[in-house]
Amino acid sequence: MSKTILTEEGFRKIQKEIDHIKTIRIPDIEKRLEVAEQVGDEEAIKSINEELNFYTQRIPYLENMQATAKVVKPEFGTYAAHQPNYEGFAKLGVLDDYVYQSLSHMGNASHLMSWAFTVLDHTDVPKELREEVRQVVAAIPKLQEQLRAYRK
Structure with missing residues (x-):
């Protein structure tokens, strides 16, 4: 074990x-x-x-x-000392797979940004700024797809 x-x-x-x-x-x-x-x-x-x-x-x-x-x-001072989910990556054996880690963090960011966009519907934030946030939300999955080509 x-x-x-x-x-x-x-x-x-x-x-x-x-x-x-x-x-x-x-x-x-x-x-x-x-x-x-x-x-x-x-x-x-x-x-x-x-x-x-x-x-x-x-x-x-x-x-x-x-x-x-x-x-x-x-x-x-190393990124590992401050990296979210360090233990999880260690357990999965992907501490050296930085593309995997990046994809994982981007998935979390996508989820959080999606919520950020959703709650903006309840504000008086200008439509233009909300649209910029929506574009960031939409861009993350596209970037993830491009990064997947670099997985080990």
Whole structure:
């Protein structure tokens, strides 16, 4: 089994999720289960037990991920120290595939720009400026298509 590669921040995020599950999520589920049992709602009991089972299984999964992880610390000043989704790219084994990373970031940018364009409908921003934003949104998929030709 290959080790999960995590940055120190990724490691802390996993610990934060474990703590949240233990201190907030599970106690909340247990309270809901108690109420469902008191009223005799069998369907709710089954559903809540499934949810409880999911989270009780998730804790050892996350703890094992931490225990077997290789924690990396990107050098400060490198793009890796600040790059969004560094851990995800590491896990996929595409840290050296910069075209893939660029395409991924452009996909995220396209999604966010699409929302930026959508919310502008509720403003008094001039039509010309909204049209420029729309053109940027439309240009991203075209640029992505051109970049795909350079994938390794």
